Amino acid sequence: MKRKDCIDKIAKYLARFVEEVKAYNSANLYDINIHAENALIPIFNLVFDLNLVNANALAKKNYPAVDLIDDANRIAFQVTATPTLDKIKGTLDRFQENKLDEKYDTLYIYVLTEKQSSYSETGLQPLIPDGFSFAAKDNIIDLGDLLQRINYIQALDKLETLARLCEHEFSDTQIEQRKKKFQAGYLKNEPEKLYLNFLPIAFPEAIYIADLDVDFATVKARINQRRIDAGMRKRTMFKQGELLWDEMLEKKIYGNDFITRENKLITFRDLYDSNESLTRLIDKGTATRINTEEYYSQSNAYLNNFKHLLRQTLIEFCKAKGLQWINAKEILRFKNHKEVPNIKQIRWKGKKEATKTVIFEMMSKKDKEGNSHIICYRNMAFKPSFVNFGKDWYLVVNPTWSFTNPGGHYPSRFEEAYLSGLKRQENNQAVYYQYRFFGYYLSYSDLFTEQNKYPHLAVNQLTPLNFIPKIEDEKWRPPKEFAPLNEREAELSADKELNNTLFE
Numbered sequence: 414m415k416r417k418d419c420i421d422k423i424a425k426y427l428a429r430f431v432e433e434v435k436a437y438n439s440a441n442l443y444d445i446n447i448h449a450e451n452a453l454i455p456i457f458n459l460v461f462d463l464n465l466v467n468a469n470a471l472a473k474k475n476y477p478a479v480d481l482i483d484d485a486n487r488i489a490f491q492v493t494a495t496p497t498l499d500k501i502k503g504t505l506d507r508f509q510e511n512k513l514d515e516k517y518d519t520l521y522i523y524v525l526t527e528k529q530s531s532y533s534e535t536g537l538q539p540l541i542p543d544g545f546s547f548a549a550k551d552n553i554i555d556l557g558d559l560l561q562r563i564n565y566i567q568a569l570d571k572l573e574t575l576a577r578l579c580e581h582e583f584s585d586t587q588i589e590q591r592k593k594k595f596q597a598g599y600l601k602n603e604p605e606k607l608y609l610n611f612l613p614i615a616f617p618e619a620i621y622i623a624d625l626d627v628d629f630a631t632v633k634a635r636i637n638q639r640r641i642d643a644g645m646r647k648r649t650m651f652k653q654g655e656l657l658w659d660e661m662l663e664k665k666i667y668g669n670d671f672i673t674r675e676n677k678l679i680t681f682r683d684l685y686d687s688n689e690s691l692t693r694l695i696d697k698g699t700a701t702r703i704n705t706e707e708y709y710s711q712s713n714a715y716l717n718n719f720k721h722l723l724r725q726t727l728i729e730f731c732k733a734k735g736l737q738w739i740n741a742k743e744i745l746r747f748k749n750h751k752e753v754p755n756i757k758q759i760r761w762k763g764k765k766e767a768t769k770t771v772i773f774e775m776m777s778k779k780d781k782e783g784n785s786h787i788i789c790y791r792n793m794a795f796k797p798s799f800v801n802f803g804k805d806w807y808l809v810v811n812p813t814w815s816f817t818n819p820g821g822h823y824p825s826r827f828e829e830a831y832l833s834g835l836k837r838q839e840n841n842q843a844v845y846y847q848y849r850f851f852g853y854y855l856s857y858s859d860l861f862t863e864q865n866k867y868p869h870l871a872v873n874q875l876t877p878l879n880f881i882p883k884i885e886d887e888k889w890r891p892p893k894e895f896a897p898l899n900e901r902e903a904e905l906s907a908d909k910e911l912n913n914t915l916f917e
Contacts, residue, residue, distance in 0.1 A: 419572035424560055426579035431556055433588055434525045438494050449525055450480050450492050452582045457481065457523075459575055460562050463488060478507035479520070487518040494525040498532055501553060505540035514542035524555040606877040610848045611800070611807040612855065615871040616726070619702050620719075621684035623695035625657075625676050632656045635663070657694070666690045669738075670729040670869060672722050679722055681869040706804060720799045723870075727797055727808065730870045734854065735759070735771075739794075739815060741824075746794030746815040747771040754790060754821025763853045763915045775816075775904060788904070789825035790817045795851055808855075808872060812847035827901050834902030846911035853916075 430449070437445040454465050465481040465488075479489040491504045504522055508514065532549035541547045566572055581587065629651075636659055637647040657673065660666075671680035671691060678684075682691050684700040692700075709719035728738040728745070735757075737748040747757060749772055757772035773791040796811040814835060816825040825831070855872040 416569055416572060419569070419576045420560075420564060422576045423563055423572070423579050426583040427556055427559070429588070430579075430583040431526060433583070434494055438526070446492070446494050446525065449494075453492065453523070454481060455578055456559075456575060457490065459571055459578075460559065460566070461488070465490065478504050478511060478513060479517075482517070484516070487516065489513065489517040489520050491520070491522045492525060493522065496524045496526060496528045496555075498529070498536060501532060501537065501549070502540055505537060505547070509540060509542045512542075514545040518546075520545075520547060520552060522553045523559075524553065526555070527557075528553050528555040608845065608849065608877050609875060610810050611875055612810060612852055613873045613875055614723075614799075614806050614808050615873065616705065616723070616806070617681050617869060618705055620679060620681055620705055620708055620722070621700060621702055622677055622679050623684050623697070623700040625673065625678055625694060626696040627657060627660050627694055629653070629656050632660050632663075635659070660694065664690075664693055666693060668729055670722075670726040672718065672725055674718055679718065681722070681726060709801075723799045723806075724797065726870045730867045730872070731855075733867060742794075742796075742815065744794045744796045744813060744815060746792040749790055749792065749817065749821035751822070754817075754819070756790075759854075761850070761854050762857055763849070765915065767910075767915050769850060769910055770908075773908075787819045789819065789827060789831075790821055791815075791831070792817065793847065793850075795847075807875075810848050810851050812844050812851065830899065830901035831905060834898070834905050838902075838905060838907060843908065843911075846913075846916070847908075849916050850911055 430452075434445050434449060450467055450469075454467065457463060458465055463483045463486055465483045468479055468482045468489075478491060480492045481490040483489070493500055493504070501522060505520075508520060513520075532553060534549055537547070537549060563572070563575065566575075633648075633651055633656065636651070636656075640647060653673065667690075668682075670682065671678055673679070678691065678695055680691060682689050684692055684695060684697070685702065686692070687697075705719075709716045731738075731745050735748055736745045738745055747759075749755070749757065755772075756770060756774050758768050758770050761767060761769055771793045775788045775791055776785045777788050779785045792815040794813050794815040796813055798809045798811070800807050800809055814832065816828040816831050817823060818825050852872075852874055856874050858866060
């Protein structure tokens with residue numbers, strides 16, 4: 414495509430969008446202005462060579478004067494369909510009031526429709542922060558100014574990209590689709606809180622690494638002697654983890670919050686502390702303290718090691734909260750009573766205090782005499798994993814369930830059938846409530862737990878993102894209709910103890 418053809422196409426589609434905004438605004442329909450902010454981001458980024466994001470989507474509640482921000486380049490945009498002097502004054506007043514001139518060097522006010530032919534510079538001057546450069550002729554812009562900048566772009570590939578973006582957002586097809594959505598009420602002006610299943614975590618700034626110092630030959634002999642005493646044959650093959658675990662039991666060392674790699678022990682526990690029980694497993698002279706980020710940044714292998722250490726540390730953290738690690742499924746589930754398995758309820762606190770059943774009894778149908786028995790227990794659980802974005806680390810919570818036999822520990826023979834049924838029965842909302850519950854439960858601490866706080870890991874609540882426009886779930890994803898496929902699935906009932914009143 415030739416350069417002139419690209420510019421003509423860009424101008425045509427942007428002009429069409431201006432007319433669309435004018436039409437909706439004249440009918441007091443302002444949803445299109447919210448859409449415009451997001452639609453213009455990739456266009457502005459190409460034209461101004463920026464990395465703008467929507468401040469509302471980032472929950473920047475302290476930035477009422479701006480809509481789009483680029484913190485790295487210290488540039489902000491206000492996008493408005495109102496070109497009046499009062500609107501400009503209001504924006505500058507809020508910009509100054511919130512001291513945004515300390516964060517941004519440049520402010521553009523982009524008028525979606527058409528800016529006035531002129532603005533009173535003297536009327537604006539008292540509202541411009543001291544030392545901040547803002548001129549109406551340069552910083553109040555509209556389509557004409559945008560096209561002028563685009564006309565200066567020499568790179569044909571950038572112009573072609575802009576042409577494709579404009580055609581995608583502002584073609585007849587897109588305009589018609591937006592019209593249908595607005596008429597159907599799909600899009601709302603108010604933002605929707607968007608919760609990711611990520612929970613921010615914190616851990617110590619350093620880890621400790623030391624060589625293992627365990628006489629594995631002695632441990633093997635001890636295990637084999639027990640086997641002989643029990644009338645069993647000797648073993649010749651052992652895994653190091655098995656031997657290490659036996660040595661820990663022998664020395665009464667408890668805890669899982671470490672990993673071993675290449676005959677080295679790695680942990681957040683302070684191996685310089687002589688009172689630390691893990692020091693009885695190491696050569697103390699080899700103990701080394703290393704910065705956490707420095708360790709996991711070395712390579713993907715070290716990063717994976719660190720994630721494994723986080724998992725082991727999480728397992729230890731969760732013990733005090735009544736959760737146990739099930740290695741075969743790689744899940745953390747609420748632990749049943751070892752001697753007397755039973756239903757389990759816990760008090761927890763979200764928006765308000767509530768009781769949640771975390772282990773349910775599943776009973777058989779009553780026989781002719783009216784008796785029934787426990788088929789299995791149904792335990793709330795989640796599958797953990799970890800991700801990082803630079804220095805920020807998150808626990809990823811994927812809610813699930815675990816089914817045990819009437820003894821409360823071993824897997825139920827019906828587990829796969831139950832899980833399959835639940836997957837078809839539960840909707841997004843049910844899984845969302847379970848995630849929110851785990852978020853509150855793992856991050857909550859009171860005066861008592863603060864005094865006995867686990868020192869090597871903290872789980873925190875994630876601040877929700879503001880997603881605009883709001884989309885009602887039922888408009889695009891109708892509720893599931895659950896029809897049992899077999900006898901096992903017919904025994905399932907939805908967990909209705911969690912609802913929105915407990916969170917919002």
